[in-house]
Amino acid sequence: MLKIVISPAKKMNITDEFPCNATVPVFSDRADVLHGILKNKNIQELKTLWKCSDKLAEQSYQRLHAFSPDQAVTPALLAYEGIQYQHIAPSVFTDAQWHYVNVHLRILSGFYGILKPTDKVIPYRLEMQAKLETAKKNDLYEYWSDTLYQSLLAEGMTELVNLASAEYSKAILPYKNIRCITCIFGEEVNGKIKVKGTQAKIARGEMVRWMADQKIESVSDIREFKELGYRFSPSHSTEDTYTFSL
Numbered sequence: 015m016l017k018i019v020i021s022p023a024k025k026m027n028i029t030d031e032f033p034c035n036a037t038v039p040v041f042s043d044r045a046d047v048l049h050g051i052l053k054n055k056n057i058q059e060l061k062t063l064w065k066c067s068d069k070l071a072e073q074s075y076q077r078l079h080a081f082s083p084d085q086a087v088t089p090a091l092l093a094y095e096g097i098q099y100q101h102i103a104p105s106v107f108t109d110a111q112w113h114y115v116n117v118h119l120r121i122l123s124g125f126y127g128i129l130k131p132t133d134k135v136i137p138y139r140l141e142m143q144a145k146l147e148t149a150k151k152n153d154l155y156e157y158w159s160d161t162l163y164q165s166l167l168a169e170g171m172t173e174l175v176n177l178a179s180a181e182y183s184k185a186i187l188p189y190k191n192i193r194c195i196t197c198i199f200g201e202e203v204n205g206k207i208k209v210k211g212t213q214a215k216i217a218r219g220e221m222v223r224w225m226a227d228q229k230i231e232s233v234s235d236i237r238e239f240k241e242l243g244y245r246f247s248p249s250h251s252t253e254d255t256y257t258f259s260l
Contacts, residue, residue, distance in 0.1 A: 023096025026137040041127035074139040081136040091131035101219025163189040
């Protein structure tokens with residue numbers, strides 16, 4: 015089975031109106047552990063961990079103490095509000111598109127580990143690269159170890175399309191033993207591919223939406239992606255990467 019992984023977004027919202035049945039994250043118990051560790055830190059410790067402004071630290075601190083994982087209501091794909099998610103545009107999905115993403119798409123998360131689009135989440139702030147110490151673990155990569163990859167395998171994954179950032183794909187790629195393609199989106203300049211962060215996030219979102227619309231079931235078929243003027247570039251691609259250029 016084909017699986018797709020993407021990164022989460024920092025900006026999140028809460029909604030109790032959605033067109034799908036909300037589900038429970040597979041690693042909800044481990045999210046509870048992280049929530050407890052975070053709640054035991056003061057705001058200055060959290061600001062250092064989060065590496066954010068005073069305003070964002072205060073907002074995140076208030077949310078941390080206002081919500082616990084068992085109070086989650088919002089499906090993950092609707093909770094994240096970043097540019098990538100705006101271009102996935104799940105709010106206007108058909109039932110068929112919802113079915114496709116719930117089978118094939120998974121969101122990687124420092125807090126929840128791995129999420130289905132319908133898994134209910136609370137607003138949180140915890141990037142995968144955060145240096146959060148847990149019992150005998152120095153950071154979140156050690157905390158999650160190979161559990162996220164094993165979870166995908168347990169679902170029957172045989173191929174993987176990696177649309178996650180380097181920070182998040184690092185939690186998956188070191189363990190891969192199946193066909194995995196990382197997608198690169200950029201502009202060809204003097205024969206080289208130049209990647210711009212915002213444009214790449216937009217393209218990833220468009221790729222997810224296109225795959226759901228086309229009901230893509232094979233890694234090889236994503237080479238037909240032509241949204242936003244992108245075209246598959248064989249000369250800039252490798253066995254493990256598919257490059258799409260403007």
